[in-house]
Amino acid sequence: MEKDTLILSFESSCDETSVAVIKNGKEILSNIIATQIKSHQRFGGVVPEVASRHHVEEVTKCIDLALDKAKVSYENLDAVAVTYGPGLVGSLLIGIMAAKTVAFAHNLPLIKVNHLAGHIYSANFVTELQYPFMSLLVSGGHTELVLVTAPGVFHTLGDTRDDAVGEAYDKIGRVLGINYPAGKKVDEMAAVGNDTFNFPRAMVQEDNLDFSFSGLKSAFINTVHHADQVNEELNKDDLAASFQGAVLDILVNKTFKALKLHPVKQLIVGGGVSANQGLRKRLAEEIEKRNMDMELVFPPLRLCGDNAAMIGAMAQIQYDKGDFAELDLNADPSLDFDME
Amino acid sequence: MKILAFDTSNKPLSVAVVVDGKVLAHLESTEKKTHSVTILPDIKKALTESNLTINDIDLIAVAKGPGSYTGVRIAVTVAKTLADTLHKNLVGVSSLELLAADGDKAHILVPLMDARNDNAFAGVYQNSRDKFVSIIGDHHTSMEKLFEALKEYDENQLEFINATPRLQELIQNQFPNAKIITVEDSLPDAAKLAKLAESKKPVTDIDDFIPTYLRLTQAEHDWYAKGHKDDGNVSYVEEV
Ligand SMILES: [Zn+2]
Numbered sequence: 278m279e280k281d282t283l284i285l286s287f288e289s290s291c292d293e294t295s296v297a298v299i300k301n302g303k304e305i306l307s308n309i310i311a312t313q314i315k316s317h318q319r320f321g322g323v324v325p326e327v328a329s330r331h332h333v334e335e336v337t338k339c340i341d342l343a344l345d346k347a348k349v350s351y352e353n354l355d356a357v358a359v360t361y362g363p364g365l366v367g368s369l370l371i372g373i374m375a376a377k378t379v380a381f382a383h384n385l386p387l388i389k390v391n392h393l394a395g396h397i398y399s400a401n402f403v404t405e406l407q408y409p410f411m412s413l414l415v416s417g418g419h420t421e422l423v424l425v426t427a428p429g430v431f432h433t434l435g436d437t438r439d440d441a442v443g444e445a446y447d448k449i450g451r452v453l454g455i456n457y458p459a460g461k462k463v464d465e466m467a468a469v470g471n472d473t474f475n476f477p478r479a480m481v482q483e484d485n486l487d488f489s490f491s492g493l494k495s496a497f498i499n500t501v502h503h504a505d506q507v508n509e510e511l512n513k514d515d516l517a518a519s520f521q522g523a524v525l526d527i528l529v530n531k532t533f534k535a536l537k538l539h540p541v542k543q544l545i546v547g548g549g550v551s552a553n554q555g556l557r558k559r560l561a562e563e564i565e566k567r568n569m570d571m572e573l574v575f576p577p578l579r580l581c582g583d584n585a586a587m588i589g590a591m592a593q594i595q596y597d598k599g600d601f602a603e604l605d606l607n608a609d610p611s612l613d614f615d616m617e
Numbered sequence: 618m619k620i621l622a623f624d625t626s627n628k629p630l631s632v633a634v635v636v637d638g639k640v641l642a643h644l645e646s647t648e649k650k651t652h653s654v655t656i657l658p659d660i661k662k663a664l665t666e667s668n669l670t671i672n673d674i675d676l677i678a679v680a681k682g683p684g685s686y687t688g689v690r691i692a693v694t695v696a697k698t699l700a701d702t703l704h705k706n707l708v709g710v711s712s713l714e715l716l717a718a719d720g721d722k723a724h725i726l727v728p729l730m731d732a733r734n735d736n737a738f739a740g741v742y743q744n745s746r747d748k749f750v751s752i753i754g755d756h757h758t759s760m761e762k763l764f765e766a767l768k769e770y771d772e773n774q775l776e777f778i779n780a781t782p783r784l785q786e787l788i789q790n791q792f793p794n795a796k797i798i799t800v801e802d803s804l805p806d807a808a809k810l811a812k813l814a815e816s817k818k819p820v821t822d823i824d825d826f827i828p829t830y831l832r833l834t835q836a837e838h839d840w841y842a843k844g845h846k847d848d849g850n851v852s853y854v855e856e857v
Contacts, residue, residue, distance in 0.1 A: 315854070336698065340698070342856075371690065374690075377657050379702050381660070
C-alpha cells in the first residue's frame with residue numbers, strides 16, 4: 278500500500294481565512310474557515326485593508342484548530358500549500374507568509390496553488406474526475422469556462438468581459454436593499470418571482486465563449502430608478518427572477534456552446550455562485566433536455582465559497598508532479614491560467 | 618539567550634541573530650525587492666551564517682509597528698506563526714522605539730513615521746541607561762500638535778529621527794536648532810531590536826498578537842463617524 282500524503286493548506290485570497298489538512302487530495306481531515314462577512318457587511322462590501330487585518334488576527338488560530346481537528350502534528354505532514362493568486366494582494370500575503378513560515382520551520386516542501394484551480398478541484402471531494410472535463414467557474418471575482426484536459430492542465434475557453442457574475446448579484450442586491458453578499462437572498466426571491474422584465478441577454482448571439490453582465494446590471498438599475506422616479510412600485514421578487522433568469526440564460530448558453538465544441542463526460546461547477554439553487558436546477562434540466570450522457574458535479578455547499586480544502590486537493594496534483602515553490606514566493610493578485 | 622530579530626516596518630529590511638548579546642549575523646537590505654519575497658530567505662541566511670537552526674532560537678523579536686501597514690503585517694505574521702508553530706517566546710517592540718534606539722543618548726528622542734498630509738506616527742522617548750523610556754506614547758498626530766507638545770523642551774535637546782524631506786522642512790521651520798536624522802540616514806537595526814526585546818516580557822497570547830497600527834482603516838473611521846457603534850461583544854470574524 279502506498280503511503281498517505283498529508284498536506285496542510287492555506288487560503289486567504291479574499292475575506293475568508295482558512296486552513297485545512299487534506300489526505301491524498303481526496304479526504305478532508307479538517308477544514309477550518311473563519312469568515313469576515315459580518316465585518317465587511319458594515320461597509321456593504323469587502324474592504325481590502327480591513328480584510329488583511331482580520332487575516333493576521335485569525336491565521337495562527339486556524340492553523341492550530343486545523344491540526345487539532347485532524348488529530349495530526351507537524352511530523353505527520355508531507356507538504357504545505359497556499360493560494361498565491363488571484364485575489365486581494367494584502368489578503369493573499371498573510372496566507373503566503375504564514376504558509377512559508379510553517380514550511381520553513383518544519384522543513385516541508387511548499388506548493389503554490391492557483392485559487393481558481395482550487396475551486397475546480399473542490400469536485401475531487403465529490404467524484405472521481407474523468408479527463409477531459411469542463412468547468413464552469415462562477416464567483417464574486419470570476420466567471421470562466423475552463424477545459425481541464427489532464428490533472429492540473431487548464432485551458433481557459435471563455436472569461437467575463439466586465440463584471441463577474443457574483444459581483445453583478447451584489448450590485449443589483451444593493452439596489453434591492455439587500456446587504457452584501459446578496460446572492461443567496463436574490464436566489465430565494467427569484468424562486469418565488471416571475472421573469473417579467475425581459476432584461477437583455479448579452480452576447481448570447483455572439484460566437485465566442487465570453488460573458489458580459491454589465492449591460493444586464495445597467496438595465497436592471499435603470500428599470501428600478503425609472504420606477505422610483507414615477508413612483509411606481511415594482512415587484513421585487515419578479516425583479517430578482519428576471520435578473521436571475523437572464524444570468525442563467527447567459528451561463529447556460531455559453532456553457533453548452535463550449536460543451537458542443539468540447540464534448541466531455543463531466544461538467545464541474547465551482548465558486549461561490551455554484552451554491553445558487555436556480556443554477557443547480559437549471560443546468561440539470563438543460564442536460565436532461567439535451568439527453569446528454571454527462572455527469573453534473575457541484576461541490577457541497579460548504580466547499581462552494583473560499584476554503585483551504587480545495588487548495589489541498591489541487592496541491593496534491595502538484596505534489597505528485599514535484600511542482601514545488603521556494604521561500605521567495607510572492608502573491609500574484611491577477612494570476613490566471615493563461616499566465617502560468 | 619538566542620534571539621532572532623527582524624523588522625520590515627520601513628523600507629530597509631533588517632534581520633539579526635544575537636546570542637548572549639553577541640551579534641552572530643546581521644543582514645540589511647535596502648533593495649527594491651519587497652519584504653514578502655526576501656524575509657524568509659534572509660532569516661534562513663542569517664541562521665546559516667550563525668551556525669544555528671530555527672529550533673535553537675529561544676526568542677523571536679519583531680518590530681510590531683507603527684509603519685507601512687503591509688510591511689508590519691508581513692513581519693508580524695512571520696513572527697507570530699514562527700512562535701506559534703515552534704512554541705517559541707515572542708516579543709513585539711514598537712517600531713518607533715526601535716528608531717529611537719538610533720538616536721543620540723543626550724537628547725529627547727522623537728522617532729517619526731511620515732503618515733502623509735503633514736501627519737506622522739510619533740513617540741517621544743528619553744534614553745536612560747540604554748533603556749528607552751517613553752515620555753509621550755506612540756500616537757498618530759498632526760505635526761502641528763506634535764510641535765505644540767514638544768514646546769516645553771529645550772529645542773537644542775530635541776532629536777527627530779526618520780524624517781522625510783517634508784517633515785524635515787516642517788521641523789526646521791519650528792525648531793531650527795533641533796537635530797534631525799533623515800530617512801536616508803536612519804536604518805532600523807534588528808541587532809538593536811534584539812537588545813530591546815531582551816528586557817521585555819514575551820506576549821502571553823500569540824494568537825492575539827497583532828500589529829500596532831495606531832489608526833483605524835478609512836472605512837472603519839467613516840463607519841464610526843456616522844455614529845455606528847459595536848454592539849458589545851460582537852465578533853466580526855466567526856468560524857463557520
Ligand atoms: Zn474564490
